[in-house]
Amino acid sequence: MSVPNEFMRSEIQPSFIKQLNLFDWFFAVLLVVGSIYAFQKYSNLMDAYEVGILFGTAISLIAVGWIWKPARALMFYVALISLFAINLYGTDLASAENNFFLKFLFSAQSAIMWMSALFVMATVAYFIELFSGNAFTGKVATAMTWSATAMGFIGLLVRWRETYLHGIDIGHIPVSNLYEVFILFAIITALIYLYYEKLYETRSLGAFVLLVITAAVAFLLWYHFEKDASEIKPLVPALQSYWMKIHVPANFVGYGGFALAAMIGVAYIIKDAALKRNPDGLVASRLPSLDMMDDIMHKSIALGFAFFTIATVLGAMWAAEAWGGYWSWDPKETWALIVWLNYAAWLHMRLMKGLRGTPLAWWAVIGLFVTLFAFLGVNMFLAGLHSYGEL
Amino acid sequence: MNLAITIFVAIIFASIIGTVLQQNQPYNDYIIKFGPFWHEVFLAIGLYNVYGAIWFLILLIFLVLSTSVCVYRNAPVMLRDMKQFRLNVKEKSLRLMSNSQSWTTSKNLEEVEKNLQYYLKLKGFRVRVKEHEDHKVIAGMKGAWNRSGYIFTHVGIIIICIGAYLDGSFGLTIKEWTGRIIPETRDIRADEVPDTARLKPGDSISFRGSISLPEGSSSNLVFLNIRDGYLVQELPFAIELKDFRIKHYASGMPKSFESDLVIHDDRLEKPLEQTISVNHPLIYRGYALYQASFGDGGSNLSLLAWPFFSKKIQTLEVNVSVNKKRSLNTLAGKYTLEIDDFKMFNIFPNSKEEKAVTGKRFKNFGPSFTFKMRDASGVANEYHNYMLPVTQNERRFFLTGMRSSVAEPFRYLHIPADKDDSLNRFMAFHALLYDQAKVKRIAEASVKAAMSDANKIDEKLQADVVTSMMRLLTLFNQGGYAAIDEDIKKKVPKDQQVNVAQAYVKILHNLLQNTYLDMLKEEGLNTKKGVSAEDSFFFEDAITALAGIGAYGSPVYFQLAEFKHRESSGIQITLHPGQNIFYLGCLMLIVGIFMMFYISYQRVWLILKLEGEKLNIIFAGSGNRNQRDFAEEFKKLAAKVEEFTS
Known part of the structure; x- marks a missing residue:
């Protein structure tokens, strides 16, 4: 190849790795050092798979941080504050009542309450932004969503530590019951939303997406105050496995993606109806273009589907180890299959048949109800092996 | 394609039925729930075992066939897409593409071509060039792996179904259909089960069964549940349970269930010892042994039988x-x-x-x-x-x-x-109430004491009171307060019943109290100054208990004196030769999905055509994923290409 002209030379883009700056590398090194420290300190509590998960997580977080730069700030603050809170705890669970910072801010319980409050406030702010068009309010809403997500992560991480303070044999990752996974659902949905908010530079979908998060928060609060669900309990034998650390989070990326798609579906249907009635009206002009919403909906279903597939396969592998078969037609498994087939059909119709628009938006909304049944309904109405999240 | 969606929907509905209607329950439960008519209907169409029903199998076979046909039809297209650059593309079809631009330049063709090739490669495209009679075609392609995503996902689904078919119960279903096996429904000993319900090792390529082993026993059999019956599957080795343990958290919740197993097999030099627990099965010769449940394996209990209704x-x-x-x-x-x-x-x-x-x-x-x-x-x-x-x-x-x-x-x-946490005192009191002679003496003494207080000595009245006291006690002993109540209802006019009942209870309690005091005296307690709170609570509780003995329904109370705990462990044993095939299918499916969603398949074409002095350039592209993203990308690409070619 001959030497290109000057103009072309300017077009040469360095590879992804070469584009990383010093800070990116600092971030990566910090994560690696952190996980080596964790490994050295706690390897006696981990089996080989868990060591794999530890370093796998570090690598995944580095990848996420490099691809989506704002995530690094989140990780940084979450890590800093969680370590601060854990440090305040020491070895005494009672510190939660005595220490100011723990009592009002960063004990798992307080952080989760802050998360709940911030998500509700963010929802209100997004709605104000949607109707008033006030850009500042929009920025506030985004900031609140970020803060709520951070508080949610802090809550879970500190809770993880708290489980160990209850007893070394009680300690477990806090994704073991309905209360804990609802927090996970809220923050993962918020994270996926924040990613698309930045990518598409629109805040007008926030009101819709935060609505489903607020619903989750409402459930969480009811569950906490009515059923005392936030209590830390030891794990039943079936849940004592490294599989839980990967199966559950993967599942909730799936659920988060599907929930996001459904809420955008709602916005799509509203915009579509508004366009037909009055193309210059407030609703029609404030919401993003149908084209863009269709695109985000597709992307988040694709993301959800990919992770849901992984989660279901991991679930099958876990079932093979715990229940004696990778597939038992247990209600939870069967409903996972139903959800999978539903979205597989959705994607099929879009990719192969070129179906677009309102039918797919409606389908995404219905899909959320199918998902909701698989997530909650199965535990409430059907008996089965997978009854860890009973109401 | 539409067939695939139809099959998806059919599987969805079948699956929903299978989760809403509890599967494989005893038939009697279904008869109670649905009535005999619908029970027969549901049974006939296999709704009690949807996932093992023949129509469900046909549905899955259709899914595999339809997917295979899709792969057969589309895989060559996908492979062609990956390899062929369509260098014979016509100018007209490029202009018709939704992402298409054209412009003219006065630059030299060779230089433009060289730069274009370089630029497209820079942007990650594989590039091919073909010279035609009056024009040149430059074609670029990237993300070709996206196309193989289609093949991976679809072949993955087929492989998953094959693996699942191997591990499913369809082999047994077919054997049952042809009458080679008949599930046993009687509750009989394993060695009495007839050969028609027995399977030798190797008779079935896969199975899933369970056995309950008491501690210290061993077995080489597994029971496979089939609807309302079972089959006995023989294993090529024997499993011995040495010990079963439940460990608890400090709070009392179970923390782990563990079984110490010993495998006895002629192939082994010495028996294989292994502990299994939930989430930690033992895989031996392809057979997987899981900790599934636990129960009592025949604990020895030594009981102390205390007779009721007797003075001894x-x-x-x-x-x-x-x-x-x-x-x-x-x-x-x-x-x-x-x-x-x-x-x-x-x-x-x-x-x-x-x-x-x-x-x-x-x-x-x-x-x-x-x-x-x-x-x-x-x-x-x-x-x-x-x-x-x-x-x-x-x-x-x-x-x-x-x-x-x-x-x-x-x-x-x-x-x-x-006080000693024993039954002695209660049983002594109970026995005393059956000692007619002794109670009668107590009754007489108490009546005498009560009446002498009032200075009325009427022997006949005294005797009557004692008799009715004894009668009430007999009633109480037989059936508690309920028996007295019944007696009143039979003998006393309605308007007096309440008053009489109150009087009776008073008389009875008086007698019971005096009997109790008598017993306390015999125990050596000084009751003159009254009874301690403890002893009076005991009396009340004893009366409540005594009143219930009549309805207790057993002439003895069994106290557990000692026990020798012997547990049994429920072990699930499975043979799933299709498991790794299944996992391979899953892996392909996941890889395929990521290829389809996250590798962007893009192709671009340039036609360079000299028309006199001017060079005509037509630039067009297509992307299969995210049309919107590609349109954006193409615009940028085209702008650059136009900029440096003009």
């Missing part, structure tokens, strides 16, 4: 084991004692108040056993007795629950324990 306290020692029967001669005739279960721990959640006091979330009531007492006519009541007294309201009670049908909850008799 003659306890009898009875040694039985769980799941065994034993006949007993009692004062009330012949009974059969059937021990159903023994439990080492009975853990209950504490209420909020209890939690505040004890600081614990759970309380443990200790060992208990359940049994039936079957009378000569075959009627049985079921009982649940705790070994140790349980504290309630700061008093200690022996709890014994009784019910006459499984559908009812146990109703508990609270027998008060004495």
